[in-house]
Amino acid sequence: KQKAFIFDLDGVIVDTAKYHYLAWQKIANRLGIYFTHEHNELLKGVSRVQSLEIILGLGKVEASQEDKDTWLVEKNEDYLNYITNMEADEILDGVLPVLEWLKESNQPIALGSASKNARPILEKVGIMDYFDAIVDGNDVTNAKPDPEVFLIAAQKLGKTAQDSIVFEDSVAGIQAANIAGMVSIGIGDKSVLNEAQFNFKNFTEIHTQFLQTLVNK
Ligand code: G16
């Protein structure tokens, strides 16, 4: 049997969430907006444009489109600085064995990320070859929790939503998977990702036996 295994990027494969956070914090600080780790949960899986709107909303700051565009560019330049030197050691624990098992088991693998920087990150950490399809922020018009990114990924792998499994670290991403009718697997804090069908702290907790049950479903 074959299923479509769809991976989110930030917070699932690599911990770039911390870099997004640092880059946004600079913008928030400059605008005098109080922005904490808890607030950052709201930004996970959310598009760049949407993330800025959320931050401005937190500070009840109104801004012109011109200012917003400037801050979006600044945020991304800052983020790109953080990720330039990323290497394979930034792949989160337990991810490679899971990708390896899926490959050996002939299971199609896709990336389903909101990030427009997904491809360079996969290249830097050297895992491009595992992916049969890559769908990222450049391919979608509707951000998570809209299921578009995952539906396109499943389609590219030639599988139905019912035969698709999504690994996600964000609330918006779990909601997107659930709306699509896919199996949702939360990676991270179970109390935050309580809408997921399955929860794991990280990939070291995901054993081949569990993966096999997903394949057999
Ligand atoms: C990621 C992050 C979000 C980020 C978004 C856009 O999505 O979780 O915090 O805002 O991508 O990223 P960029 O600014 O690089 O286009 P995912 O879906 O991989 O978790």
Ligand code: MG
């Ligand atoms: Mg994520």
